[in-house]
Amino acid sequence: MSMNEKKSLTGVRFTGIASRLFAALVLITFSGLAFAEYALNFQRPVTAIAQELYGLHMLIFWICVVIFVIVFAFMFYSIFKHRKDKGFKPATFHESTTVEVVWTVIPFLILVGMAVPSTATLLKMEDTRDADLTIKVTGYQWKWQYEYLDHDVNFFSNLSTPREQIENKAEKGENYLLEVDNEVVIPVDKKVKLLVTAADVLHAWWVPQLGVKKDAIPGFINAMWTKVDEPGTYRGQCAELCGKDHGYMPIVVNAVSEDEFNAWVKSKQAEQVAMAAEAGKTFTQAELMERGEKVYAQCVACHGATGAGIPNVFPAITGSPISTGPVDAHIDIVLNGKPGTAMQAFAAQLNDVDIAAVVTYERNALGNSVGDVVQPADVKARRK
Amino acid sequence: MSEAAHHEEHPTGISRWLFTTNHKDIGTLYLWFAFIMAVIGGLMSLVIRSELWAPGLQMVDPHFFNQMTTVHALIMIFGFVMPAFVGLANWQIPMMIGAPDMALPRMNNWSFWILPFAGSLLLLSFLAPGGGPSAGWTIYPPLSVQGGAGMDFTILAIHMLGISSILGSINIIATILNMRAPGMKLMKMPLFVWSWLITAFLLIAAIPVLAGAVTMLLTDRHFGTHFFDAAGGGDPVMFQHVFWFFGHPEVYILVLPAFGVFSQIIPTFARKPLFGYTSMVFATATIAFLSFIVWAHHMYTVGMPLSGELFFMYATMLIAVPTGVKVFNWISTMWRGAMTFETPMLWAIAGVFTFTLGGLSGLMLSITPADFQYHDTYFVVAHFHYVIVGGSVFALFGAVFYWLPKWTGNMYDETLGKWHFWLTFIGFHVTFFPQHFLGLAGMPRRIPDYALQFAEFNVISSIGAFATIAVQLIFFYLAFKAMRGGEKATDQVWEGAEGLEWTVASPAPYHTFATPPQVR
Numbered sequence: 001m002s003m004n005e006k007k008s009l010t011g012v013r014f015t016g017i018a019s020r021l022f023a024a025l026v027l028i029t030f031s032g033l034a035f036a037e038y039a040l041n042f043q044r045p046v047t048a049i050a051q052e053l054y055g056l057h058m059l060i061f062w063i064c065v066v067i068f069v070i071v072f073a074f075m076f077y078s079i080f081k082h083r084k085d086k087g088f089k090p091a092t093f094h095e096s097t098t099v100e101v102v103w104t105v106i107p108f109l110i111l112v113g114m115a116v117p118s119t120a121t122l123l124k125m126e127d128t129r130d131a132d133l134t135i136k137v138t139g140y141q142w143k144w145q146y147e148y149l150d151h152d153v154n155f156f157s158n159l160s161t162p163r164e165q166i167e168n169k170a171e172k173g174e175n176y177l178l179e180v181d182n183e184v185v186i187p188v189d190k191k192v193k194l195l196v197t198a199a200d201v202l203h204a205w206w207v208p209q210l211g212v213k214k215d216a217i218p219g220f221i222n223a224m225w226t227k228v229d230e231p232g233t234y235r236g237q238c239a240e241l242c243g244k245d246h247g248y249m250p251i252v253v254n255a256v257s258e259d260e261f262n263a264w265v266k267s268k269q270a271e272q273v274a275m276a277a278e279a280g281k282t283f284t285q286a287e288l289m290e291r292g293e294k295v296y297a298q299c300v301a302c303h304g305a306t307g308a309g310i311p312n313v314f315p316a317i318t319g320s321p322i323s324t325g326p327v328d329a330h331i332d333i334v335l336n337g338k339p340g341t342a343m344q345a346f347a348a349q350l351n352d353v354d355i356a357a358v359v360t361y362e363r364n365a366l367g368n369s370v371g372d373v374v375q376p377a378d379v380k381a382r383r384k
Numbered sequence: 385m386s387e388a389a390h391h392e393e394h395p396t397g398i399s400r401w402l403f404t405t406n407h408k409d410i411g412t413l414y415l416w417f418a419f420i421m422a423v424i425g426g427l428m429s430l431v432i433r434s435e436l437w438a439p440g441l442q443m444v445d446p447h448f449f450n451q452m453t454t455v456h457a458l459i460m461i462f463g464f465v466m467p468a469f470v471g472l473a474n475w476q477i478p479m480m481i482g483a484p485d486m487a488l489p490r491m492n493n494w495s496f497w498i499l500p501f502a503g504s505l506l507l508l509s510f511l512a513p514g515g516g517p518s519a520g521w522t523i524y525p526p527l528s529v530q531g532g533a534g535m536d537f538t539i540l541a542i543h544m545l546g547i548s549s550i551l552g553s554i555n556i557i558a559t560i561l562n563m564r565a566p567g568m569k570l571m572k573m574p575l576f577v578w579s580w581l582i583t584a585f586l587l588i589a590a591i592p593v594l595a596g597a598v599t600m601l602l603t604d605r606h607f608g609t610h611f612f613d614a615a616g617g618g619d620p621v622m623f624q625h626v627f628w629f630f631g632h633p634e635v636y637i638l639v640l641p642a643f644g645v646f647s648q649i650i651p652t653f654a655r656k657p658l659f660g661y662t663s664m665v666f667a668t669a670t671i672a673f674l675s676f677i678v679w680a681h682h683m684y685t686v687g688m689p690l691s692g693e694l695f696f697m698y699a700t701m702l703i704a705v706p707t708g709v710k711v712f713n714w715i716s717t718m719w720r721g722a723m724t725f726e727t728p729m730l731w732a733i734a735g736v737f738t739f740t741l742g743g744l745s746g747l748m749l750s751i752t753p754a755d756f757q758y759h760d761t762y763f764v765v766a767h768f769h770y771v772i773v774g775g776s777v778f779a780l781f782g783a784v785f786y787w788l789p790k791w792t793g794n795m796y797d798e799t800l801g802k803w804h805f806w807l808t809f810i811g812f813h814v815t816f817f818p819q820h821f822l823g824l825a826g827m828p829r830r831i832p833d834y835a836l837q838f839a840e841f842n843v844i845s846s847i848g849a850f851a852t853i854a855v856q857l858i859f860f861y862l863a864f865k866a867m868r869g870g871e872k873a874t875d876q877v878w879e880g881a882e883g884l885e886w887t888v889a890s891p892a893p894y895h896t897f898a899t900p901p902q903v904r
Binding site: 039040041042043052053056057060061064067068071072074075078079082083084085088089090091092093094095099100103104107108111114115118119121122123125126165166167168172174175176177178200201202204206208211212213214215217218219220222223235236237238239240241242243244245246247248310312313341342 | 519
């Protein structure tokens with residue numbers, strides 16, 4: 001505990017004499033100043049790698065500051081002293097092999113000095129061997145899917161900030177845009193390997209405090225790893241432009257003790273069993289409509305809260321040929337998506353009940369009134 | 385006298401500009417085109433900064449926001465900075481090497497007149513179903529495969545802009561290699577000419593690569609190919625490799641001519657010859673070479689093999705060496721000179737200062753592991769605005785004030801010029817300096833809305849942006865005023881100015897160096 005407190009005070013654990021020196025400099029420079037809400041630097045690192053990255057970042061930063069100060073000290077001295085209006089007579093020299101060699105060699109040596117610790121850190125970051133736990137992360141427009149490959153747990157994680165806050169109709173919460181419905185839960189002190197990919201376009205999975213960022217690329221799998229030191233909730237965002245709602249697909253990692261993690265896995269598994277059991281049931285229209293309205297939240301980003309879409313970009317639901325035409329075509333497009341567009345295949349994302357609910361909702365709300373009811377069995381029948 | 389009058393003869397009205405093959409007229413056209421594009425791109429940046437004024441969505445929807453960031457970048461790079469430097473090349477290179485005109489004057493006309501059509505096509509994309517391109521200026525697939533016809537407009541506009549650049553480059557190379565006055569050996573050429581010679585080769589090597597990438601994108605979009613679609617055996621990351629193989633030389637295409645401008649202005653106002661001429665030339669050539677082997681530092685996070693990440697980190701860090709040499713040379717040129725600080729000199733000093741800050745943040749970005757934290761954040765946005773605005777655009781302002789008396793025959797208003805400089809300089813740093821902090825604290829780039837901890841610096845940045853754009857009205861006024869009249873400029877214009885362009889009359893006659901000068 002006291003260890004944790006100490007870390008949170010200084011923010012960083014440093015290794016190496018040079019880094020220690022620089023850390024001292026950082027503390028002297030910054031500790032006396034109150035920056036209020038102005039975040040000036042990296043978020044507090046909570047993994048060994050993130051701490052190393054912070055140390056490396058500060059090392060390079062201070063080298064750059066020193067170079068800058070020395071170089072521009074010469075320039076400003078010259079600007080104040082070597083002026084015509086002070087009667088300074090211009091010199092005529094215009095070359096010197098000695099100084100030119102010196103200022104080629106010295107920067108080169110500085111660069112070598114920077115390359116050594118950088119290489120060491122990079123080697124550690126890219127070593128994804130011997131993981132205790134593997135999670136597959138898939139980016140979608142605009143949400144994340146997490147599959148715990150060792151535990152048979154699988155869920156989607158959507159932005160949970162209410163629309164009213166985004167549209168400035170309600171006061172913004174503390175974690176505005178950095179909150180989700182389903183958090184990624186990982187155990188502390190375990191090496192967690194993350195396999196990152198995407199289902200549609202490029203995304204990037206980034207949690208600054210963990211010091212991990214990798215692009216999610218459709219058709220390819222990237223690997224990275226993290227080992228969190230202290231329990232807590234750590235927030236990040238998609239870092240690669242992925243279309244309209246790129247700014248609205250946050251990541252929330254909840255690092256917990258191993259016991260809590262195991263309990264969480266059990267509850268998730270039980271939840272999944274309960275959901276599967278529902279699929280055989282027959283629902284009333286009212287039940288489906290109520291549930292469909294909730295599921296439709298996943299459709300709002302493109303098709304709009306009122307089903308109007310965005311003309312020429314995202315089609316409307318209201319009065320559209322699909323949501324007022326044959327029901328099978330409607331189920332099909334939700335299940336399989338429309339290739340080459342942002343309309344994704346929901347077959348793997350939503351269960352039969354949710355799809356039945358959302359299709360029923362789309363046909364009987366948002367200005368439509370087809371009147372039919374879709375049951376989970378109907379959806380099951382259309383699955384390939 | 386009558387012969388001189390005959391020399392000045394040219395059609396009047398619109399046909400003068402449509403049919404001109406005169407390097408000065410074409411230079412003027414390029415500069416005006418660049419200015420108009422800068423105004424359009426600048427207004428787009430204000431849309432971006434208005435939306436980012438506060439968390440939440442207030443001005444535009446995210447889809448339109450993405451169109452703004454995309455087209456702002458494309459216009460500023462391809463419509464503003466590149467044509468502006470070609471305009472300077474047209475005006476200055478023949479006068480600086482003692483040539484009567486460009487080597488290929490008719491092609492020169494064509495390479496300019498492609499531009500207004502390309503620029504219009506890019507802007508017309510906003511009228512296409514689904515609006516303009518919204519996948520970022522880097523138009524990474526698969527996102528760029530999703531968009532509407534606006535993306536196709538953009539691809540064709542990029543092709544046309546590319547053709548224009550290649551034609552312009554061929555012309556510049558042909559002019560420099562064939563039309564130098566007797567005695568003007570290569571190693572006697574002014575640094576601006578050297579920078580452009582190297583830049584032109586970069587353009588010829590890099591632009592066709594971009595053309596290839598966007599053509600593959602076009603066929604992926606419409607003709608059933610799968611170059612960038614893993615489901616068809618392609619690879620989305622290949623686009624990034626090909627794009628940045630163009631894209632990294634491109635950043636030097638934007639900044640090397642600026643280095644040339646600094647190398648002209650600083651010796652003039654230091655009244656002392658440029659320090660390390662030979663090393664300047666070799667440093668420029670080295671930077672140009674290295675620019676072709678560092679492209680993947682824009683994509684450290686795509687999941688490259690470790691060896692690739694290390695190679696691109698080391699190669700990228702190396703660029704600091706020749707770039708450092710240039711900065712040291714400029715400062716040594718100032719050292720023990722007799723400096724005065726007219727507006728062009730202020731821009732040159734501010735350019736070196738600001739570019740160096742951007743260069744140092746670039747050095748930070750080159751460190752692969754650290755870049756995993758910086759990548760795709762506002763730190764990157766701050767970095768490239770420091771180098772492109774601080775380097776290239778500041779150099780453009782400096783160049784315009786430096787050569788405006790030669791072009792118009794009139795001195796600009798020095799007091800107002802200094803006001804414009806200081807307000808722009810301060811406004812720029814107020815806009816972009818806080819963006820470093822935003823990026824370090826974790827704000828991704830290209831988002832229309834952000835978490836609450838980023839609010840304060842975004843407000844400061846937006847205030848800076850509005851102020852910076854507003855004070856450009858002063859520049860507009862200054863340029864017009866100098867065109868209409870004012871204190872007459874001497875032929876040499878600046879006390880310390882050396883070079884052939886200062887030996888001709890001010891304003892420079894319509895035709896210069898019909899008889900080549902002899903260079904000692």
